[in-house]
Amino acid sequence: MALDGRKINFAAGPAKLPEEVLLKMQEEQLNFNNLGVSVIEMSHRSKEFGVLLNETISLIRELMNVPDNFEILFMQGGGTGQFAAIPLNLKGNHDHADYIVTGAWSSKAAEEAQKYIKVKKVFQPSKPYVTVPDQEKWVHDEKAAYLYYCANETVHGIEFTPTAPESHNVPLIADVSSNFMARPFDFKDHGVVFGGAQKNLGAAGLTIVIVRKDLIGKEQGITPAVFSYKEMIANNSLYNTPPTGGIYTTNLVLKWIRAKGGLQAIYELNLKKSGLIYGIIDNSNGFYHCAVDKRYRSIMNVCFRIGGASGNDELEEKFLKGAIERNMISLKGHRSVGGIRASLYNAITLEETQVLATWMNEFEKQYNTN
Numbered sequence: 001m002a003l004d005g006r007k008i009n010f011a012a013g014p015a016k017l018p019e020e021v022l023l024k025m026q027e028e029q030l031n032f033n034n035l036g037v038s039v040i041e042m043s044h045r046s047k048e049f050g051v052l053l054n055e056t057i058s059l060i061r062e063l064m065n066v067p068d069n070f071e072i073l074f075m076q077g078g079g080t081g082q083f084a085a086i087p088l089n090l091k092g093n094h095d096h097a098d099y100i101v102t103g104a105w106s107s108k109a110a111e112e113a114q115k116y117i118k119v120k121k122v123f124q125p126s127k128p129y130v131t132v133p134d135q136e137k138w139v140h141d142e143k144a145a146y147l148y149y150c151a152n153e154t155v156h157g158i159e160f161t162p163t164a165p166e167s168h169n170v171p172l173i174a175d176v177s178s179n180f181m182a183r184p185f186d187f188k189d190h191g192v193v194f195g196g197a198q199k200n201l202g203a204a205g206l207t208i209v210i211v212r213k214d215l216i217g218k219e220q221g222i223t224p225a226v227f228s229y230k231e232m233i234a235n236n237s238l239y240n241t242p243p244t245g246g247i248y249t250t251n252l253v254l255k256w257i258r259a260k261g262g263l264q265a266i267y268e269l270n271l272k273k274s275g276l277i278y279g280i281i282d283n284s285n286g287f288y289h290c291a292v293d294k295r296y297r298s299i300m301n302v303c304f305r306i307g308g309a310s311g312n313d314e315l316e317e318k319f320l321k322g323a324i325e326r327n328m329i330s331l332k333g334h335r336s337v338g339g340i341r342a343s344l345y346n347a348i349t350l351e352e353t354q355v356l357a358t359w360m361n362e363f364e365k366q367y368n369t370n
């Protein structure tokens with residue numbers, strides 16, 4: 001559905017929301033469920049908000065097939081808050097935690113965790129980040145509190161596929177901020193799965209944390225109450241005022257995902273969208289260049305350079321300018337890597353991806369001299 005005046009928004013997050021969701025929000029803005037108030041004006045302890053909250057939790061459980069031995073929490077502080085909350089909650093009697101650093105976000109997570117637990121990296125990360133090093137060569141052990149990984153590195157476009165890392169009998173911790181519900185998820189071996197809602201699932205401000213029950217209740221004494229999984233579960237995520245508007249937005253997005261056929265259907269569409277763009281890159285004789293190891297290419301954040309492996313600033317600027325003229329925004333790569341990044345989150349349609357593909361083909365015809 002294309003609405004007048006709307007841009008095609010390839011932002012990395014906060015990112016595009018489905019138009020159906022935005023229209024529903026608009027429709028309900030002044031009068032939610034005939035209550036005569038907006039949902040963001042309601043008490044978080046009202047019966048009606050409780051219904052919305054519990055329904056949102058049930059929808060996550062249903063769509064992601066979350067096993068019964070996991071709790072679903074609504075927290076604040078973003079993915080970044082969880083970088084601290086994880087060691088605070090999970091250290092227990094352990095001496096250290098193992099970290100798989102495959103990009104900027106897992107690197108930040110490891111850095112933050114060091115304040116609360118001894119961090120061991122399972123391999124020495126090497127830049128530029130382009131792959132997941134061979135698992136056989138990792139050094140990690142069964143004494144670690146957990147093994148941490150970022151399921152999708154948003155800045156570099158590196159995604160753990162097709163499976164999560166081998167856990168070696170310690171709980172796996174997954175940061176799914178940028179591929180939350182982009183594909184079916186296997187909870188096997190996982191202890192905590194978390195992410196902010198602002199890319200695939202709604203608005204900034206809501207952090208969804210899915211925690212295995214046996215890991216709860218071991219938090220360090222210094223853990224702030226709002227970061228304590230135990231406190232949050234004991235209060236059904238109402239320890240303090242939650243981001244009510246964010247929970248409402250996610251509720252609508254989840255219903256939209258369900259109406260689209262659930263995670264398998266969404267995944268198939270995401271494969272088509274990203275396949276379209278990677279296909280153009282691979283058939284361009286190096287004019288478009290994606291540095292990421294093909295096995296780990298992200299279906300969410302497609303990162304590439306124009307005019308060869310190190311990119312040609314002038315061409316990239318021309319490309320971005322032309323994209324804007326064609327109604328496409330936020331295609332500029334992260335400042336630390338440069339180039340182009342097309343974030344193809346769930347709400348981006350195949351038609352919108354095709355507009356980008358058409359522009360890439362046109363641009364290549366004009367400037368590819370190979």
Ligand code: PMP
Nearest residue numbers: 078079080105152154177178196
């Ligand atoms: N992890 C990943 C993979 C991210 O992409 C981001 C945000 N872009 C974060 C963590 C940090 O999330 P927040 O900004 O919600 O703290």
